[in-house]
Amino acid sequence: MPPTISRIIQALEPSATMAMAAKAKELKAAGKTVYDFSLGEPDFTTPEHICTAATDAMKAGHTHYTAAPGILELRTAVARQYHDRHGLEYGPQQVVVSNGAKHSLHNVFTVLCNPGDEVIIPAPYWVSYAELVKLTGAVPVIVDTDEANDFKLTPEQLRAAITDKTTILLVCSPSNPTGSMYAPDELAALADVVIERDLTVVSDEIYERLVYGDRKFASFATVRPGMQERTIIVNGASKAYAMTGWRIGWTLSPVKIAAAMSNLQSQETSNPSSISQYAAIAAIEGPQTCVEDMLAEFTKRREFVRKRIASIDGLSCPDMAGAFYAFVNVKPHLKRSYQGEQVDNSSQWCLALLEQQNVATVMGSAFGAEGYARISFATSMDILSQGFDRIEAFLNSGK
Numbered sequence: 001m002p003p004t005i006s007r008i009i010q011a012l013e014p015s016a017t018m019a020m021a022a023k024a025k026e027l028k029a030a031g032k033t034v035y036d037f038s039l040g041e042p043d044f045t046t047p048e049h050i051c052t053a054a055t056d057a058m059k060a061g062h063t064h065y066t067a068a069p070g071i072l073e074l075r076t077a078v079a080r081q082y083h084d085r086h087g088l089e090y091g092p093q094q095v096v097v098s099n100g101a102k103h104s105l106h107n108v109f110t111v112l113c114n115p116g117d118e119v120i121i122p123a124p125y126w127v128s129y130a131e132l133v134k135l136t137g138a139v140p141v142i143v144d145t146d147e148a149n150d151f152k153l154t155p156e157q158l159r160a161a162i163t164d165k166t167t168i169l170l171v172c173s174p175s176n177p178t179g180s181m182y183a184p185d186e187l188a189a190l191a192d193v194v195i196e197r198d199l200t201v202v203s204d205e206i207y208e209r210l211v212y213g214d215r216k217f218a219s220f221a222t223v224r225p226g227m228q229e230r231t232i233i234v235n236g237a238s239k240a241y242a243m244t245g246w247r248i249g250w251t252l253s254p255v256k257i258a259a260a261m262s263n264l265q266s267q268e269t270s271n272p273s274s275i276s277q278y279a280a281i282a283a284i285e286g287p288q289t290c291v292e293d294m295l296a297e298f299t300k301r302r303e304f305v306r307k308r309i310a311s312i313d314g315l316s317c318p319d320m321a322g323a324f325y326a327f328v329n330v331k332p333h334l335k336r337s338y339q340g341e342q343v344d345n346s347s348q349w350c351l352a353l354l355e356q357q358n359v360a361t362v363m364g365s366a367f368g369a370e371g372y373a374r375i376s377f378a379t380s381m382d383i384l385s386q387g388f389d390r391i392e393a394f395l396n397s398g399k
């Protein structure tokens with residue numbers, strides 16, 4: 001019999017953000033200038049002192065297997081960082097370092113989910129959550145949220161989605177794709193339902209360092225007594241330190257869950273790259289001015305993007321509290337024709353914008369929210385400025 005693909009893998013959706021980035025790359029390779037707003041990673045290169053730590057590690061012979069959950073020094077540094085920034089007490093045995101936060105999420109769901117369990121995922125959601133849940137045989141339960149509430153799940157919406165099969169609530173704050181962030185009291189109100197219904201929270205805090213103005217980030221584990229014991233925090237080096245290619249993410253969790261994830265990881269991938277781990281120590285323990293500098297640059301771009309969106313008739317987006325995305329409502333610009341091309345949904349809108357103006361964005365439908373487009377401002381001011389001129393020209397051409 002010829003090889004066949006398993007039913008579980010056949011049911012996986014390809015990553016739409018990566019598909020859009022690939023299409024943009026194709027146009028670039030054909031010599032076109034692409035105004036690429038589809039990126040989910042900082043456009044900065046990794047700060048120099050972090051790169052130096054990596055080459056130093058190589059020269060010092062740190063080129064071997066490490067402990068499966070990562071070297072003690074890095075796990076201790078991660079625990080210390082959560083203590084210093086959020087007042088949470090964790091020991092290194094509660095930290096598991098993996099090949100990026102995406103891998104951490106895979107570990108979490110694989111360790112916690114049984115087939116048939118329900119995992120509540122508020123929409124719009126980051127593209128991989130539902131697919132990673134499906135891989136375990138558990139069921140992602142997508143709960144729509146309202147733009148009027150900056151796409152934040154309310155306790156009522158959470159309560160209505162819970163069944164006797166629900167085991168996990170997933171929360172991403174600040175959010176990819178919406179950029180919105182829960183206030184501490186909003187998380188506390190969700191925590192009350194979580195505690196009452198005896199759920200576990202998976203809290204994706206990867207954009208925690210990229211928060212704008214005087215808004216204050218709160219870790220889900222801190223918002224009510226007892227929440228730390230029922231929360232698995234996912235975080236990593238990718239976004240805060242411009243280290244997406246190094247593949248370092250981590251979890252902080254109760255010891256029993258950390259031990260199970262370490263066991264899983266030891267069988268699946270062993271340790272994440274030893275060299276990247278040493279680089280991550282330099283990132284966490286070294287000067288944080290690099291994070292501040294990147295945040296200052298993102299802040300300027302965010303302000304520019306916010307103003308441009310507000311100035312274009314029929315475009316709007318929720319409060320961009322954190323991360324580097326604007327989640328733009330394009331509904332008033334659908335069901336129109338652009339240079340003879342009929343555009344009825346967000347996918348057609350994004351494709352027409354790419355084909356006609358070389359501007360790459362990602363359709364809201366990829367994040368479970370039809371009628372929106374995600375614009376990443378992890379790109380230069382120059383590209384942003386020219387790209388927005390092109391978006392405006394595109395919208396003006398719609399009839």
Ligand SMILES: Cc1ncc(COP(=O)(O)O)c(C=O)c1O
Binds near residue numbers: 040204244
């Ligand atoms: C919300 C969110 N979680 C996790 C990840 C994965 O990060 P990593 O590159 O560390 O795997 C991403 C990357 O885009 C993300 O946006």
